[in-house]
Amino acid sequence: xxxxxxxxxxxxxxxxxxxxxxxxxxxxxxxxxxxxxxxxxxxxxxxxxxxxxxxxxxxxxxxxxxxxxxxxxxxxxxxxxxxxx
Numbered sequence: 138x139x140x141x142x143x144x145x146x147x148x149x150x151x152x153x154x155x156x157x158x159x160x161x162x163x164x165x166x167x168x169x170x171x172x173x174x175x176x177x178x179x180x181x182x183x184x185x186x187x188x189x190x191x192x193x194x195x196x197x198x199x200x201x202x203x204x205x206x207x208x209x210x211x212x213x214x215x216x217x218x219x220x221x222x
Contacts, residue, residue: 195220 199220203213 199213199216202208
C-alpha cells in the first residue's frame with residue numbers, strides 16, 4: 138500500500154520543516170524586549186521617586202532664590218523677564 142504525503146502536514150509550516158523554531162526565537166526576543174523595557178521603566182520610576190519626584194523649573198528656582206535671600210527683588214524681576222513669565 139502506498140501512502141501519499143499530505144501537503145498540509147503538521148511537520149511542515151509555511152517556511153519549511155523548521156518554521157516552529159523560527160517562531161520560538163522571535164517570540165523569545167519579544168518577551169526579552171518586554172522585560173527589558175519593563176526594567177528600564179522601573180529604574181526610571183525608582184530614580185524619580187528617590188529624588189522626591191520634583192523637577193525644578195527655572196521659575197521655581199528663581200522663586201526659591203528670592204525667598205532665601207540669594208537675590209533681591211530687582212534681580213528677580215530682571216531674571217523673570219528673561220525667562221519669559
